[in-house]
Amino acid sequence: MLNILELHKQLVEVALPSGFEKPQGKLLAQLAKPYVDEVFSDALGNVYCHKKGPGKRMMFPAHMDVIGMMITFVDDKGFLRFEPIGGHSPAGLIGVTVRLESGVRGTIRADAAADVFKHGFGDVDVHDLYIDIGAESKEEAEELAPIGSVCMFDAPTTMGAGSTMIAPYTDDLCGCIALLIAMEELKDTQVENDLWFVFTVQEEVGLRGAKPAAWDVQPHMGIAVDVTRTGDTSGEIDGQRMQVRLGKGPTVKIKDSSVQCNPQVIEHLRKAAKENKIPYQDEILLAGGTDTAAVQKTRAGILSGCVSIPCRNIHAPAEIVDLKDVENVGKLLAAAAKIAL
Ligand SMILES: [Zn+2]
Structure with a gap:
């Protein structure tokens, strides 16, 4: 088996x-x-x-x-904008760790303007979100995550209770x-x-x-x-x-x-x-x-x-x-x- x-x-x-x-x-x-x-x-x-x-x-x-995301834009500070590939819940993405094709990891955050804690997570649009890979510059970010490259969830595959798997x-x-x-x-x-x-x-x-x-x-x-x-x-x-x-x-x-x-x-x-x-x-x-x-x-x-x-x-x-x-x-x-x- x-x-x-x-x-x-x-x-x-x-x-x-x-x-x-x-x-x-x-x-x-x-x-x-x-x-x-x-x-x-x-x-x-x-x-x-x-x-x-x-x-x-x-x-x-x-x-x-x-499902995953495609990098669409790198801003002057080295933050990455993305489009979803497949169906995502934008609010559910906040705080999620992702793995870029280059192997580098990033975390998904929301713009300050989205102010999720004030207005509620339901109002979040995917365009309020960005990926922070900790880059110091646009150049460094572009090298690790050029536009058109993709990323996916970086989460463990593990057993849950009984014969369940969480992954x-x-x-x-x-x-x-x-x-x-x-x-x-x-x-x-x-x-x-x-x-x-x-x-x-x-x-x-x-x-x-x-x-x-x-x-x-x-x-x-x-x-x-x-x-x-x-x-x-x-x-x-x-x-x-x-x-x-x-x-x-x-x-x-x-x-x-x-x-x-x-x-x-x-x-x-x-x-x-x-x-x-x-x-x-x-x-x-x-x-x-x-x-x-x-x-x-x-x-x-x-x-x-x-x-x-x-x-x-x-x-x-x-x-x-x-x-x-x-x-x-x-x-x-x-x-x-x-x-x-
Ligand atoms: Zn399916």
């Missing part, structure tokens, strides 16, 4: 934000290679892991890009790990379906990688893997009611704000879970999109669904997942892959 915590640490160490996925693509390709017949990538950087079968094509996308970027590096678990499960099994596990790029900036990947693979069924919110924290986000609970198993997505999953795929996943005694939960995610939608809208339409990992604090530097859920997502994918289409 693969060590999820150690794999996550390795991936977080190399991962870069959307559009810059080369390092994690290279590592994932290496990790997948022993389990499949061929591994290759396309012009955008999507990584395809193909396990050949005589039957119909099934595609399993998980996005390997993570940045479980969205969706844990989805990528679930694909590896599925590939490992199927290593010595000849499967009827022709299987395509795809690590996709640029999901966080608008599901941009999965669509061309699905066009290329032309699957009969696509099953994406991503994280989903839970309804078990104090003060559920936006007061939304959500049934998903951390640690209660993978979810079978019914809908999110980007997609309504095809009933055939939902049934396929429920059947795979029941026959293999894998716990699962039904999921309706009220806000948020996934690669599922991009796959569904490719070519003349593709049967699409999604399995999610329950995750608290999505897009924060300390997301929480349960490693049992991640493992069971991998098992559910393998079980679904074995049922001939």
Whole structure:
């Protein structure tokens, strides 16, 4: 069995934000290679892991890009302005430590004018924020963080209570790990379906990688893997009611704000879970999109669904997942892959 915590640490160490996925693509390709017949990538950087079968094509996308920031301006004092890559809560960024591509660290602060303590954190705009790397001059800062370079959260990957893991970027590096678990499960099994596990790029900036990947693979069924919110924290986000609970198993997505999953795929996943005694939960995610939608809208339409990992604090530097859920997502994918289409 693969060590999820150690794999996550390795991936977080190399991962870069959307559009810059080369390092994690290279590592994932290496990790997948022993389990499949061929591994290759396309012009955008999507990584395809193909396990050949005589039957119909099934595609399993998980996005390997993570959210981050791009440096847009360096001021005279050496402070850095940035644009978000992917969805961020501006108030949640204040005080966060980031790692630049050059390896130097910085801390995110708010302009004095934003006066967050007076007006409240809710009023903070991302343009009120800057990164301080401790540089003495504009020149020094530009050398370490030129415009166009990117940075990401610098936060530890560690165990929480029980089998939970607290870490940045479980969205969706844990989805990528679930694909590896599925590939490992199927290593010595000849499967009827022709299987395509795809690590996709640029999901966080608008599901941009999965669509061309699905066009290329032309699957009969696509099953994406991503994280989903839970309804078990104090003060559920936006007061939304959500049934998903951390640690209660993978979810079978019914809908999110980007997609309504095809009933055939939902049934396929429920059947795979029941026959293999894998716990699962039904999921309706009220806000948020996934690669599922991009796959569904490719070519003349593709049967699409999604399995999610329950995750608290999505897009924060300390997301929480349960490693049992991640493992069971991998098992559910393998079980679904074995049922001939
Ligand atoms: Zn995601």
